[in-house]
Amino acid sequence: MTEELHRRAAVVMRGIAGSPGVAIGKAVVLGHSRAPCPRYPVSAADFDSEIRRFEEAVGRAKSELREMAQRLTEKSAEASILEAYMLMTDDPVLLEAVQRQVRQEKRCAEWALAEAADIIAKRLAAVDDHYLRERSHDVLFIADRILRAFGSTTSEQHNLRLDGPSVVIAHDLSPADTAAMISQPVVGIVTEVGTRTSHTAIMARALEIPAVVGVTDALSQISSGDIVIVDGLRGNIVVRPATRELDDARARGERHSALSRELHTSRDRDAVTADGVRVMLRANVELPAEAVLARDYGAEGIGLYRTEFLYIDRSSPPTEDQQFEIFRAVVETMRPMPVTLRTFDIGGDKFISNLKLPPEMNPMLGLRAVRLALSQPDMFLEHLRAMVRASAYGNVKIMVPMIATLTELRQVR
DSSP states (O other): OHHHHHHTSOEEEEOEEEEOOEEEEEEEEEEOOOOOOOOOBOOGGGHHHHHHHHHHHHHHHHHHHHHHHHTSOTTOHHHHHHHHHHHHHTOHHHHHHHHHHHHHHOBOHHHHHHHHHHHHHHHHHTSSOHHHHHHHHHHHHHHHHHHHHHSSOOOTTTTOOOSSSEEEEESOOOHHHHHHTTTSOEEEEEESSOOTTSHHHHHHHHHTOOEEEOOTTHHHHOOTTOEEEEETTTTEEEESOOHHHHHHHHHHHHHHHHHHHHHHHHTTSOEEOTTSOEEOOOEEESSHHHHHHHHHTTOSSEEEEEOGGGTTTOSSOOOHHHHHHHHHHHHHHHTTSEEEEEOOOOBTTBOOTTSOOOOOSOGGGSSOHHHHHHHSHHHHHHHHHHHHHHGGGSEEEEEOTTOOSHHHHHHHO
16 A cells, blocks of 8 residues: 555656746656668669659658648748758758668668668767757657658657647657647647757747656656646656645646736837836847747847858758758748848867868867858858848848957958
8 A cells, every 4th residue: 555655646857948837737658659660681773762762751751741831820930840840851961871871781761761860860969069969859850750751650649639638748759749739738748858959849839838858767757647747937847746736836837827928918019128228139049940939929130040050960061052041031030120140150069070170179269160161261152152142031140250360350251
């Protein structure tokens, strides 16, 4: 009897506040649901057909994401995130890596995709930058989406049917999985991995669903049917809470909701200090989808758009046209408000795979940012041209990081 009472006692687990708010609901545990991956060798005669199978699966995955995005509100943050995933399915780095796995390692298309994605994800996960580390999950999500497009397998997330206020517990969720839950009564989200910059957290904030991410061992500690409090303000969850904890959570949730309503009604007012000074509130972003979120929350422009992610873990730099399309999406989203595009700050702790940089005593102060850009004039010129082209679609400013001398500024101009 004592053991049974102990098992059912309330459990408090800590994580990262991914999306603000307080929610109470029954747990629905999804667990791991990666697509099955056939693994068999192929002969040289099959190389072309295997690569063709991969390209066809990419096309199907892209169509599924497009249909899902179209069901959402046009230009919503959720739709924008799914559109970003659509672009990622066409990533030439992934295609090149899959082709190499097929032709050199003689692996079938599914196996080649799984191996290529794991290699790219591990490289990103090793970067000393929390935002770029999160992009490793995006690579795995995209690979999983394409793997499902090879056959008819669907994840349990897609087949989810809930009959009341529910808290979804998962190892991780892709934006596509989260978007599939929009029509369901999901009041909270808990994942074992992720940070505030993960797509799960961004999507949850866009949908205004309280979320706590990075909760280690959530799957082993929570059972479907358990009552769970998701505290997206403090970054913790309470499993099987007592009556007092439930009452406190409801009160805190109501106060947050009231504050959110007040903020929504005041977001279009001018930001003015108590002594009458007008302040411009702008957002820092790293993805086009975040620009949509910033706009919807009342930002008066983009104060800093970081462009490094365009260059990370690629066998070749992005083309001018690829950069232009991304910059244009952000500029058009914020028009007529200003967007400050920062030229890439690569080097130091932000590696770039297609440049062979010499070893340095202190990489953080050496060949990085503007100094690296000026050492690669052709690549830098394409980068700047893409920004200037995007300026035709809105109010664009360009920031150049780590300027140390007047000579560097003159060279950039």
